[in-house]
Amino acid sequence: MSGQNTGIVTLVGAGPGDPDLLTIGALRALERAEVVVFDNLICPEILEHASAAELIDVGKLPFGKQTAQETINGILVREGSLGRNVVRLKGGDPFIFGRGTEEIEALHRAGVPFRVIPGVTSLNGVLGSAGVALTSRGRNRGFAVFTGAGVSDASEFKLWAEYPGPVVVYMGIHRAQEIATQFIASGRSPSEPVTIVVRGGTPREVIAETTLAELPTTLSDPSEWTPGIIAIGVSREHAFRARPLDGKLVVLGKEPLDGPASDTLRALGARPVRGVNHVPVHPFAREIELPARIEGR
Ligand SMILES: C[S@@+](CC[C@H](N)C(=O)[O-])C[C@H]1O[C@@H](n2cnc3c(N)ncnc32)[C@H](O)[C@@H]1O
Incomplete structure (x- = not known):
């Protein structure tokens, strides 16, 4: 001291x-x-x-x-x-x-x-907000987590692939091809669902739902997908997808982003954003404009 x-x-x-x-x-x-x-x-x-x-x-x-x-x-x-x-x-x-x-x-x-x-951490903060539940009673009792950064040996990917449940990968966007190849080679189904959330919790968030086989194609331009987290073997909950404005961006007028209009929009599944500077550029993000005042509020 x-x-x-x-x-x-x-x-x-x-x-x-x-x-x-x-x-x-x-x-x-x-x-x-x-x-x-x-x-x-x-x-x-x-x-x-x-x-x-x-x-x-x-x-x-x-x-x-x-x-x-x-x-x-x-x-x-x-x-x-x-x-x-x-x-x-x-x-x-x-x-x-x-x-x-x-x-x-x-x-x-x-x-x-x-x-x-x-x-x-991103594991629950980003995936949870996007509707990915990493455990669910009667479905799975655990999940595995690893980082794709620094993995130098294919056998390490195989080790994670053998985990009998969902596997979450931090810093794995640049390793999509190896992840898909090794996971499939280890016996996981090519059609197993994969959910990716990029820039989670920010106005430029992107959520993509793909499969193990399609993962390398989905992430073919890694620079567009950082920072991103990958969840293998788990999808967004049905109840999330079923909300009427799921996946929609709503550009707010004068209402504050943390006000009651935003709360209502979020509960309907939308993502309220402010102004054109925040409109995401990626094709996975769809944009609609609604009046700032929500009916029934
Ligand atoms: C150096 S690690 C830091 C992790 C951080 N300490 C945590 O607890 O989330 C950076 C990685 O975390 C994940 N990450 C961090 N923030 C994220 C976000 N907002 N959306 C998606 N992934 C994120 C990505 O996998 C990214 O490559």
């Missing part, structure tokens, strides 16, 4: 993008922060809660701007050692494919006090 001046570094899970999925703990930490060290957050709006803080962007985009993990660790140690109240804001949950362990190790080695506020 470097003495009286040492601050606290709080690793905060920001959730996968939708501000509604921030926890109360995350909100409080942001409001009190003097410095926020943040990743390439899907929803910059979240930073508005840290109105008094200095913001340090260490965003790591796949194939884009990169800040080395050692540099990030160094910033956290430096800011904590200066006695500042630091929030290290991370997408989803810090300990689920989030390199949180490396950051707390560095803080521990430097004697900087830290705490962790877990976040909603």
Whole structure:
């Protein structure tokens, strides 16, 4: 410990993008922060809660701007050692494919006090919001999760394929061909359903429903599908699809995105968005315009 001046570094899970999925703990930490060290957050709006803080962007985009993990660790140690109240804001949950362990190790080695506020991970935050239930009584008692990043050996994909239930893949968009090939080679049916959610919880969310055999074709241009999560062997719930405005984007007029009109639209299955800048570009997203005022509201 470097003495009286040492601050606290709080690793905060920001959730996968939708501000509604921030926890109360995350909100409080942001409001009190003097410095926020943040990743390439899907929803910059979240930073508005840290109105008094200095913001340090260490965003790591796949194939884009990169800040080395050692540099990030160094910033956290430096800011904590200066006695500042630091929030290290991370997408989803810090300990689920989030390199949180490396950051707390560095803080521990430097004697900087830290705490962790877990976040909603994409697994339930993104898939759940899209209507994918990973367990259901009488249907399955478990599911498996792995990351496609760093898999160097086909036998590793086979290992996951052998799990007797749904399998969720983080960072797997670029591995679609290998996933499909190895899963089918391991005996899973080519017609097994696959659900992909891209930019989940943001105005540019895309949900695609395909099959194992069709997965490589669906994801043939991976750059359009990041960040995305893949759920193999599970579909969107029938009750979700059956809602009258399922899959529709509704461009709101003056009503706020977090107001009662939005609540009504969401309950009908639609996704309310604001203005033309938020209209998704992907063909899977269909767009309709409704009057901002919903009848019967
Ligand atoms: C480096 S990992 C970080 C995971 C994060 N710690 C979590 O708990 O969700 C990034 C991967 O998470 C998934 N992901 C994160 N946010 C997402 C979102 N809004 N929609 C879909 N997938 C997302 C994607 O698989 C992406 O490649």
